[in-house]
Every structure is written in structure tokens, then in C-alpha cells.
Amino acid sequence: MNRIYGLALLGLTIALITYNFIEWQRSDQVSIESIDSGLTPDFIAETLKSKTYDKNGALSYVIDAQRMEHYADIAVTHFEFPNLTLYPDGGDIPWQVSAKEATLYANNRVRLENRVRLIATDKNSLIQEIHGKYLELDLNTNIVSSEQTILILGKGFTMYGSGLIVDINTTQMTLTEHVQTIYKKIAK
Secondary structure (H helix, E strand, C coil): CCCHHHHHHHHHHHHHHHHHHHEEEEEEHHHHHHHHHHHCCCCEEEEEEEEEECCCCCCEEEEEEEEEEEEECCCEEECCCEEECCCCCCCCEEEEEEEEEEEECCCCCCEEEEEEEEECCCCCCCCCEEEEEEEEEEEECCEEEEEEEEEEECEEEEEEEEEEEEECCEEEEEEEEEEEEEEECCCC
16 A cells, blocks of 8 residues: 555656646746836837926926837836936026936936036136036935945036036035046136
């Protein structure tokens, strides 16, 4: 009797292992298919230009991009070679931000990556350009921030540091860690 029970138990174990292996293989295939369908953009725009206005009708920001892909399921919009023009509250002198890539999230935050440049269009501004690997921009508050290394080019100086926060509305800048500043002699 023990042999019959042992063989039956062995057969049942092999059947369960085989069944679980087949189900495991099927579950992986379904997951891959659902991920692929989730990563398909709902729409794509080439040579995009979009203007956004605030509740008072004033121009808030303009986005130009070579390509835009919108993913509604995950509430994300991806841009290739974006250029954003940001208009401060109550001001008409904009700032411009450019990068190779950007991602706009549902909370109106934009993460700009790869060769990011923030440029002051006001020629009298003390800070002229800010360069970094990535910057995050809150389109609701016009605050630009980064935790990475930053290069700041200004009138007569070059500054290196990290941990940047810039308020476009007030033009106030905070640098968490200052590394080095190089002053240039300005010709008169």
C-alpha cells in the first residue's frame, strides 16, 4: 500500500508543479502584454507649439517641442527637445528653459533632463544662464529646482554649486551648496 500511495503522491506532486509552471508562464505573458499596451501613447504631436494662459487671461507659459507623446493611463506627457517660455506673475520679461527631454506630470510639474538651460531674457539680469543635468519646474508656482550640480553664468562671474531653487516670479535664487565662483574682469 505504501508504494501505491507514494507513487500517487509523486504523480500528484509532478502534476501540481507542471500546472503551476504553466500558469506562471501565462501570467508573465499577460503582464508583458498589459505593460506594452500601457506604454502606447494615446496621441503624438510633431512640431508642437502650445500656449497656456492663467485664470486672468495673461500668458503663463509657451511650450515648443519637436515631438510630444501623451499617455493618458499614467497621466504623463513626454517631450523631445522642448523649449519652454515662462512668464512671471505680473511680469512681462520671460525666462526660457530648454532641454533634450522633458516629462510633464499630472500635478503640473515638469522634469527637464539632458543639457538643461534656463536663460534670463532680461539683458540687465545679474544671472544670465543656468545649466544642469536636470531641472524640475512647477508650472503652478514658477519655481525651478534641482538637486544636481549647477553652473550659473552671470554678469562678470561663473558659479558652480548644487541644490538650486529659483522663483521665476520674484527672481530670487537659493543655492544649497556653493562650490566655486570665478569672477571675470569686465571691460569698460
